[in-house]
Amino acid sequence: MTMTSEFRHTSWGPEEPALSVRQVLTLERVLAGEPEVVAGADGLDRAVRWVHVAEAADVGVMLTGGEMVLTTGVLLAGDEAKQAAYIQSLHRAEAAAVVLGLGRAFPTPPEVMRRAAERCGLPLVVLHRPFPFAELTEEVQSRLVRAKFAAVSLSEAVRTSLTALITSGAPLQRLLDEVAQHSGCPVVLTNLAHRVLATAGERSAVDDVLRDWERIARQAGGSEGDGWVRAELGGRGERWGRLLLCGYRGDSATGRLLADRAAEALVLHRMLGGASGRTWEEQSAHGLLTDLASGTVPARHLLPRARAAGLPVNRRTFVPLVVPGAEPERLDRVLRTLGLTGLVAELADGATAVLLSLARDQDAEALTGRLAARLRTPELPDAVVAAADPRTCWDDVPAGLREARHVADAVAGAALDRPAVVRLRDVHLRGLIRLLRDDPQVQSFAERELDGLLCGGEGELLDVLRTYLATGRNKSRTAQLHHVSRPALYRRLEAIQARLGIDLDDFEQAASVHIALLAHDAQQG
Known part of the structure; x- marks a missing residue:
């Protein structure tokens, strides 16, 4: 893939499809006239928006830019001042190129016109064989119309x-x-800080x-080229993202039209809130952390994506x-307050995953x-963080997540007074x-051990x-937590022992019931 070091802002209005001067010169009908580029060869990639046949010396006032002008020069022969002024007029009108048919007026390329065209960078093409200009205009116009229709x-x-997908x-x-x-x-969606939010392709x-994203992001304010097309995303007076087509192989006008249509849909999708209710930034972090934790994609393949996301x-x-x-x-606010860098994403069970990225010298x-x-906080006095051991190798991150x-799952439903950070x-x-x-x-063991309470629906005793x-x-402590007196608790414990047929003062029997209860709670959870 060829990557350009520059970008150009894409206008919101669709542009006319165009052929380049170089492409026009490769058409069979043009080749039959034996074309020769005698000046302005560096401008052959200019877009030809239309073909105009004109003999008037002041043709520039009739142009709007992007035209390829065809002429025999019959009104310019013998007057070098007119020849130079003619080229200057076309240059000021931003014509794409001028094609001069050699013949009675100019049997050879006119040196004055050649020098003037070279100075202003206007492609000057001469045709060595007689050529009906009508055939060229018909060919180019039909191609432009077909391109526009496509x-x-x-x-x-x-x-x-x-629209159907959004609906x-x-x-x-x-x-x-x-x-x-x-x-x-490839399609890349970024925020205004050039952080990659999502990709496709x-x-x-x-x-x-993504491997070259840091360089691309630094240069994202210039002009387009080599199939890189950008569309701004925004609404209600503000911009909040960009969509990039990376290496589009079609013509540039079609690429810009496609990017604009996609941008319109993405703006509508964001304004409607999307299907998940998450912001694009949250969806990006969620997708990356989910892929890391699942192990379905090797961690090394996710490294460019993490780097492009700003981690x-x-x-x-x-x-x-x-x-x-x-x-x-x-959690995002807490990370910013502490000056920590990381990804944050809500998981399916309501828990939130965090992947901190710390400097090696940080504790x-x-x-x-x-x-x-x-x-x-007073509102959440029992908040707990389930932490894996730190990893210094990216490939070990999935196992850490x-x-x-697993630690968060294990601590769910545990007794009160848990430490703020819980590890394996x-x-x-x-x-x-x-x-x-x-x-x-294990399920059978839990049901067998707790059968006396489970079958009777004794939720309070459980x-x-x-x-x-x-x-x-x-x-x-148990009486205090259940807000009952000691004698009332003794009666409940006696009822439990009777229903289960065990002695809770016996360590092995108590341990067996404890394991069964942990298994039951885990299964229910």
Whole structure:
């Protein structure tokens, strides 16, 4: 893929499809006239918007720019001042090129016109064989009309398909996939800080773009070229993003039309809130963290994506965290307050995942503790952060996210007075049971041990048993937590022992029931 170092802002209005001067000169009808470029060869990639046959010396006043002017020069022969003024007039009118048919007026290329065209960079082409200009105008105009029709058809097809997706509540990624399918090139969505929010297209091509993204992002304020097309995203008087077609292989006008149609759809999608209710930034972080944790995509393949999303990845320490019940917005604010860099995303079960990226000399454990302390407020006194051990290798991040998820799962429903930060070494037996909860034999064991309470629907007694075992069989603490007197608690414990047929003072029997209760809670959770 060829990458340009420049970009140009795309206008919101569709532009006319065009051929370049170079493309016109390769047409069979033009080749029959034996064309020769005698000046302005550097301008052969100029766009030809129309072909105009004119013999008037002051033809420039009739042009609007982008025309290829055809002439025999019959009114210019013998007057060098007129010849120079003619070229200057075309240059001021921003003509694409001038084609001079050699013949009676000019048997050879006129030197005055050649020098004037070379000075102002206007392509001057001479035809060595007689050539009916009408054939050339017919050929070029028909091609331009066909190109315009094709561009409009593509524009309407894109508009229709994207509107249908928005109406059906499709997520952002589905819209970008549709744009990539129509454009045949990688599609990148960024915020105004050039952070990549989402991509679409063939994975290898997208990875090629993201690997060079830092350079591309630094240069994103210039002009377009080499198939790179940009459309601004915004509404209600402000801009908040950009859409880029990276390496579009069609003509530039069609690419800009396609980008504009896609931008209109994305603006509408954002204004309607999208299917998930998440912002684009949240969807980006969610997708990246989900892909990392799932392991379906190798971590090394996600590295360019993480870097393009603004996460520092070179010589860093990564700390995977999961915070049950915390809102992503609140965690974002805490990270900014503490000056920490990381990705934040809400998981399917209501927990929020965080991937911190720290400098190697920062104390990961201390900073995780500060984060957890900030989360504990009078409204949320029991907020807990499930933390995996820090990783210094990017390839180890997926395992770290799964470890943090496991710790958060294990700590769910645990007793009160939990530490603010919980790690794998803190979950002990509860963590093992959570891992084994789906095993049929474990399920059968839990039902058998707790049958006397489960079959009778004794929810209150089950809660008392849970608290009693979680507090280390502390009767005073259990009575206090359940707001009952000691004698009332004794009666409940006797009822539990009678229904289960066990002696809770026997350590092995109490341990067996405790394990069964942990398994039951894990299965229910």
